Amino acid sequence: MKHFYKIYERSKKYFKLTLGAALLAVSPGVNAQVSAYAFTQSTGTYTPIIGTVLDAATGNTSATNLNSNVYPLSLPCNFNFNGTSYNSLNVSTNGFITFGTIAPGTIVTTPISGSAAYDGAISVFGKDLSSVFDIGGSTGDISWEVTGTAPNREVVIQWENFRPNSSTSTTTAYTFSFQIRLKETSDIIEMVYNSGGYLVGSSTVSGTAQVGLRGATNVDFNTRLNATTLEFINSTSGTANNSTQAFNTNNTTPGMPAAGLTYTWTPPTCYVPSGLTGTATSNDATISWTASSSAPVGYDIYYSTSNTPPTSSTVPSNPNVPGTSASIGPLAPYTAYYVWVRSNCGAGNTSIWSPQPIQIITQCQPPAILTTNGATFCSAQTATLSATSDPGTTITWYDSATGGNVVGTGPAFTTPPLTNTTPYYVTASTGSRVMTGFTNAVSSSGYTLDAGLLFDVYSPLTIEGVYVYPMGTGAGTVEIALQDGNVSPAVTLQTITVNLTGSGAPHVKTYVPLNFTVVPGNNYKLMMVTRSGDVTGLIRESGSGWGSYPFTAPGLLSITAGNLSGNSPSTSYYYFYDWKVSNICESPRSIVTATLDSNCLSTSEIEMKDQMKIYPNPFKDIITITDIEKVSSIQIVDISGRMIKKINNVSREIDLGDLKSGLYILNLIMKDGSITNVKAIKK
Incomplete structure (x- = not known):
């Protein structure tokens, strides 16, 4: 009892x-x-x-x-x-x-x-x-x-x-x-x-x-x-x-x-700081921590590509740093570094180094966009933009500074018809995206916790995501971890907790975004470590009928075995389907602008003199258009390029009394497919 x-x-x-x-x-x-x-x-x-x-x-x-x-x-x-x-x-x-x-x-x-x-x-x-x-x-x-x-x-x-x-x-x-x-x-x-x-x-x-x-x-x-x-x-x-x-x-x-x-x-008289964190670029990193309760005179930082802990006699990489943050570097691109910090209380009195280091992985060194060329266009026309980059790279065009959609690839990109000045964004990249792993579940049985896959990585990459089949009766969460299986117990390197919805058979194949950056190494583990709510488990394969290891993305990684206990491999079980793996290294997005050219409107006005007349101009409320039978529709555009009105049922006399005073552009969409632009002034 x-x-x-x-x-x-x-x-x-x-x-x-x-x-x-x-x-x-x-x-x-x-x-x-x-x-x-x-x-x-x-x-x-x-x-x-x-x-x-x-x-x-x-x-x-x-x-x-x-x-x-x-x-x-x-x-x-x-x-x-x-x-x-x-x-x-x-x-x-x-x-x-x-x-x-x-x-x-x-x-x-x-x-x-x-x-x-x-x-x-x-x-x-x-x-x-x-x-x-x-x-x-x-x-x-x-x-x-x-x-x-x-x-x-x-x-x-x-x-x-x-x-x-x-x-x-x-x-x-x-x-x-x-x-x-x-x-x-x-x-x-x-x-x-x-x-x-x-x-x-x-x-x-x-x-x-x-x-x-x-x-x-x-x-x-x-x-x-x-x-x-x-x-x-x-x-x-x-x-x-x-x-x-x-x-x-x-x-x-x-x-x-x-x-x-x-x-x-x-107890020691000089305490180690806590809360060590870091963020990295391709060639340096910013490290920060929570101040020690000992109020030291400064802090020592040690970093290395090896996870061998420093000792009391190890010479710091950055000694006696004031404050609670510091920049370290220069660092090599796409490389894992381990960072420790200790308090320096003066007169040779230092704390121990951080009992556990943080691991930071520097970003890749991307190729560069070398030149960009924007273009001007007349309203409702296209524009052709261009860019050059380092040799052997892929040029990609986007419609937004972040996120957004891919709208084109290659050194030249022709926009759709535009009515106002529009920015586009271009990058240069190397690498590719591949899928690997067992594709679709054939099993209907699952597992709960502390199980996953062992894999080796041959070159720096990002595991963008995997597919799972949640079991259960409704909403819940699952925590998936990237771990180092070379030590026991395995050390967690990165984790993510995702919302999933469990169900009975047939279980739903669900994409889980991970975005785990991984450097070359052996015996990595991808594991489900916690779950909550109404998700009771994830589907997994067992026995020998489903297939066999390894699953390989040439030059990137190899999924070598399942993992049930400790760091021991198991060839009978399989977890996590359809891995999406990428080694794409992409430059920052450079803006390239398609600019509305108001000067081409005057040319259209000159060309249309013998075709039709628009009067009075300036006008008060009613504007008259000759040869209206040639016109299919009319777009009214303000000086910023914003279309504020479209007239589909055209007539010789058009009432524009609802417009505010100012300069407007009338885009006359002709029945033969051409477009004529006219400037008109509302009194």
Whole structure:
């Protein structure tokens, strides 16, 4: 049975304090700093406390022996953990405490490697534990106490007479005790152990426990490690968030903690900045971040095409940068760079580098439009525009500065008939767009999460989009991620969340725009990582009847296998259909203008003198046109080229009294297909 206990009543004043702590903790863990805590080990004295008991064992069943319980605790003084001040925490019977408004689940046994959303954890012996009741005269409890005086108080949380495992046995019981000590002002953390022994029996208990610190996520960790061949008391620095310390209640190696064994974790004085972001052009990038709480004198930036993290001795690429943004470069086009930043607090005191870099991918180096030539035209006529570009490129014409439609290709473009000055836009590009992957689903079964495809990339490209078949009963969202499958767990490089509509069979093939830019590399993963709403899954192929890998776009990429577990390939499953892949590198759009030429109107007036007459001009209301039988329709255009009136039923006398005073152009559309333009002035 699992329990979550409330051990105190919250007053209105307490609620205000708790709310304040929560607000302070909104974005603390982004600083990801526990990896910078300094570790030391010593042998001291285990001093038991006689304080406030949070809970005690009342029996030897799983419901009564302090198995899987969590207790919220309000602190009498603030404690700064990982750069954030807290006045409350949660205590787990499973050998750890956590910070933040989100408490751990009662069954959490991996407080450091777990993905629970608390702000941070301190784990003195993190695993599934329980206590004893009246065995050999001993009963277990969890208690806490404040020692010392402000501003040098200590908050002590104590696990007394706990087994190193979860058990209800009354014939074998080994117990030991341990504490977490939180020091006011210095914010130093101590873990202090007492030796243990058998209350009854002698059966060996062995296993592993997570010991160390975790930040806001399990990416930020500081752990201890010893295998079964190394004594518990001789642990080394952990190498992963799931590093553990092995123990054995009978064998000397690895043994159990010795009496007075003390682990001390000292926080840094210079904190790393958070919120690192970046945007890139083809040859440089702008990097920005959120200021460190340490108020450093500046920041150091390091960037590389390798994702090998810098060390404390690595020379920064950009040292001691003021402010919270900087430009880096020059950079190579269409290349992935990894960027780290650290605080420089002066006098050689620096923070650690960002625990996780950001990846920026510079844009391609596009070809250039070399020359452009606009053209003039008479109203209702076409214009021919032209452009030249670098050799071997494709010239494309658009009707808008961004987005819009492709209206032509090639060095010359003839517009449709125009009545006013009109801008067009031209680009030069290289590359092409191709489709690859399995085309259409033949399966009717699907999957839910954490599955996708493995693929290799041979040259820089953009995955513009893929097709999926959503399953479900209505609207929902799906998050699709591009990941690096060369590391475990895979690192997410880019993500997008899209709105989809799930349905039953026949499922609807739906396009999902991705626009993931990818540089050459192996073992990329395209994965569905989350979903919500009424989308229950996506269709996938299984077995061998659907086809086989690889699916290749020559020179661009190869889809090599499915992926179900870890980074392991699977040839039985297929996900994501009809990939749209592009390596098009396009220049910015250059404006080319088709300009209305008002001078050609006078020529039309001269040419029509012998054909027909329009009078009076200037006119007041009525205008008369001779030889009206030659005219099919009339367009009235103002001086800006905007058509404001069209007359289809023409007559010799035309009433234009509704026009405002000014100059107008009458486009006479003749029955033989020609167009005559006349200027007329309304009084």
